[in-house]
Amino acid sequence: MYNSDSFYLIASWRKEECPLKLSELQSKFGWLLIPAAVLVLVAFYFLNPQEKPEENLQASLDLIQAEPPQQTETPTQNPAPTTLMVDIKGQVAKPGVYELPVDSRMTDAIDAAGGFLAAAEPKAINLAMKVVDEMVIYVPEIGEEAALPTAQPGAAAAGGAKEALVNLNTATDVELMTLPGIGPSKAEAIIAYRTDSGSFQKIEDLKNVTGIGDKTFEKLKDSITVN
Incomplete structure (x- = not known):
């Protein structure tokens, strides 16, 4: 120590x-x-x-890959229609408005309405023609004066009727002949009437034209106008 x-x-x-x-x-x-x-x-x-x-x-x-990708909004597009509506009148078993698939033909429309009646004139209808939305199809009876079939932008016609209303005061003879039951002679009579008597004041005045009676008027009253 x-x-x-x-x-x-x-x-x-x-x-x-x-x-x-x-x-x-x-x-x-x-x-x-x-x-x-x-x-x-x-x-x-x-x-x-x-x-x-x-x-x-x-x-x-x-780090970039881990971030979720940014979503960009795309304009919403309306889907193309898959069906169309047609109004079938005249000599068919069940006249009325029918819904048909797009690209249907006249034969499909006639079948949907129950087919032709015995008094129908099938030759007046182009069964191979495509139908379009809002089309008016008129089937005339045998012996009925058939109208000229037409197809114009914004309107479709078959068997003498078309979608757009025909103005009795301004229509040409060709336009008048797209109406059911109106041929060349009756179209000329309508034009002559409005030339001599003045403009049609109401669609019922059409019955004042020679050769157009109640039966013909009933067939085309939904396809004409005076305005």
Whole structure:
């Protein structure tokens, strides 16, 4: 065990062996501190390598791929119609308005209305003709004066009737002949009447024309106008 004298001797020896003070050490070896600090920083940099540019690029790509794609709104388009409506009149078993598939033919329309009656004139109908939406189909009876079939933009005709209303005051003879039961002679009579008597005031005035009675008027009243 060391006693107090021993500690005193050791302290005296250390003091003699280390005569340099801290201030003297700093003045003599202080120039080594800066290079030592640089070495420490360099060692720290290489012992802790930075991420490579390739790794940063890959991390950015992964982040972009992880983001959900932005959805762009597209204009809403109405679907194309798959059916059409036709009005079938005249010598058929069941006259009326029927819904048919698009691209239907006249024969399909006649079948939908129950077929021809015995008094019908099938030769007046082009059974291979395509029907269009809002078409009026009129089937005349045997011996009835058939009208000229027409097909105009915005209107469709079959068996002498068409979708657009015929104006009795402005129609030509060709337009008048698209009406059911109106042929060349009756078309000329209508034009002659309005030339001699003036404009038709109401559609019922058509019955004042020679050759047009109640029966003919009933067939075409839904297809004419005076306005």
